[in-house]
Amino acid sequence: MGSAGKLTGVPFATRRVGPLTTLNRRQVLGGLLAAGAAGSLAGCGLVDPGPAVPAVAADPLEKLTVEKQGLVDLYDATISAHSSLAERLRPLREAHREHRDALLELLDARRRAALARATPAVPGPSGSAPSAPRGTPAGASPTAALTALRAAEKAASAASRAACLAETGGSERVTVLGSICAGEASHEVALA
Amino acid sequence: MSGEADRLQLALAAENASVYAYGVIGAWLTGDELGWARAGDLAHRRQRDAVSDLITASGGTPTPAAPAYQLPKPVTGRAAAVVLAAEIETRAAAVWRSALGSLTGNGREVALDALVGSAVRAAQWRTAASPGKPPVVPWPGGSSS
Numbered sequence: 001m002g003s004a005g006k007l008t009g010v011p012f013a014t015r016r017v018g019p020l021t022t023l024n025r026r027q028v029l030g031g032l033l034a035a036g037a038a039g040s041l042a043g044c045g046l047v048d049p050g051p052a053v054p055a056v057a058a059d060p061l062e063k064l065t066v067e068k069q070g071l072v073d074l075y076d077a078t079i080s081a082h083s084s085l086a087e088r089l090r091p092l093r094e095a096h097r098e099h100r101d102a103l104l105e106l107l108d109a110r111r112r113a114a115l116a117r118a119t120p121a122v123p124g125p126s127g128s129a130p131s132a133p134r135g136t137p138a139g140a141s142p143t144a145a146l147t148a149l150r151a152a153e154k155a156a157s158a159a160s161r162a163a164c165l166a167e168t169g170g171s172e173r174v175t176v177l178g179s180i181c182a183g184e185a186s187h188e189v190a191l192a
Numbered sequence: 193m194s195g196e197a198d199r200l201q202l203a204l205a206a207e208n209a210s211v212y213a214y215g216v217i218g219a220w221l222t223g224d225e226l227g228w229a230r231a232g233d234l235a236h237r238r239q240r241d242a243v244s245d246l247i248t249a250s251g252g253t254p255t256p257a258a259p260a261y262q263l264p265k266p267v268t269g270r271a272a273a274v275v276l277a278a279e280i281e282t283r284a285a286a287v288w289r290s291a292l293g294s295l296t297g298n299g300r301e302v303a304l305d306a307l308v309g310s311a312v313r314a315a316q317w318r319t320a321a322s323p324g325k326p327p328v329v330p331w332p333g334g335s336s337s
Binding site (some may be wrong): 092094095157170178181182183187 | 285289290292293294295300301303304307308310311312314315316319327328329330331332333334
């Protein structure tokens with residue numbers, strides 16, 4: 001697709017990408033996922049790693065960011081499957097979107113660029129989202145769906161807690177991670 | 193006094209005020225809500241002790257609790273007690289959030305657990321104050337930046 005070409009032409013490495021208004025967030029996340037796969041193939045010597053990407057170490061927040069996208073996808077799937085829960089779940093989904101975006105903005109711009117470049121499957125720049133969410137399917141009944149969401153929030157909060165305690169990249173990152181952890185923990189109350 | 197020591201003293205003051213407030217709040221509640229108030233009181237006593245230890249360990253002196261604290265509004269019944277509980281937990285979350293970033297090791301863990309505990313209790317009290325309204329706060333203790 002020509003869309004991937006358009007992305008590679010953007011001089012990401014020479015300027016900071018701002019608050020991700022122009023680059024679709026799913027494109028970046030698609031890049032994160034695909035870059036992980038490409039990295040493991042290159043490590044096995046199966047593929048040529050290609051032109052050098054900027055030497056910026058992988059950031060532990062990348063995995064966490066992908067997990068937050070997974071939560072957004074799970075809420076999307078649950079809201080589509082159970083319209084009776086929609087009003088209750090939308091504010092929670094929005095909170096996870098905010099968390100995901102805050103994490104994306106903490107990533108080094110060169111790292112985001114390298115990830116976007118490494119990805120042949122980045123969707124087009126039109127802002128169109130992939131048609132099907134990647135996340136876990138929603139629970140079969142509203143009750144089962146709420147139980148699944150509570151479990152997902154609990155796991156997410158534990159992962160955010162571990163990331164916050166392990167963080168060595170400065171106070172802003174620590175604060176954002178701690179606040180995300182607290183937000184996720186409090187979501188269990190809203191899902192009770 | 194360093195910024196970190198200031199923030200720990202602020203957290204201690206918030207914990208002392210929370211313990212005082214829960215004493216007032218609990219007097220107006222019954223059943224599950226009284227149980228939440230007791231749990232909140234206990235959590236804040238533990239956090240008060242934990243932050244006092246952090247202050248002492250860093251060479252400071254914990255500021256003693258005041259004999260009484262000015263409440264934002266007089267508490268004259270169950271509804272006002274629940275609203276006050278939501279408010280003190282929201283304030284405690286904010287204080288701990290601002291202490292969190294500069295702390296490392298055990299101090300960071302104390303601050304994070306305090307922030308999480310206050311966020312969860314704030315959500316619980318907000319639900320009690322306005323049933324049916326999802327108590328969603330994306331950034332407990334403050335905005336993302």
